[in-house]
Amino acid sequence: MDIRKVFGANARRFRLALGLSQEAVAERMGVDRAFVSSMERGLQNATLLTIWEISQALGVRPADLLEEKFSKVRS
Template structure:
């Protein structure tokens, strides 16, 4: 979940893995492994990732995002 959301927010922001890595103070390979789910992240790393992307840390764990899409509509919500 974290990796998918992390990649989606990064691409929506038009940022490369390298740019996010610089903002976080980590190596680009670390960003890549987080996006692929091969790296367990600490709370500090999650906070740094959120700061680098300009989102809330909870957004990176949001299960309501569709892969490659936007927020899923909550049940009972009127259409946009």
């Protein structure tokens, strides 16, 4: 399991469930859209503080973003 891919897939799923664009999430976080895009593709080795910011932008718990059972990432 690549935790970066699980994290990214979860972030994407929660974003889509809210009907938000990557742009909208990026704006909430004060980061660039490209960061949100690469994060959702599992390319970012995000830190705890970034995980916290994304969880607040998406209105979910930080732990939810690391739940393997949510993400449909093939390990």
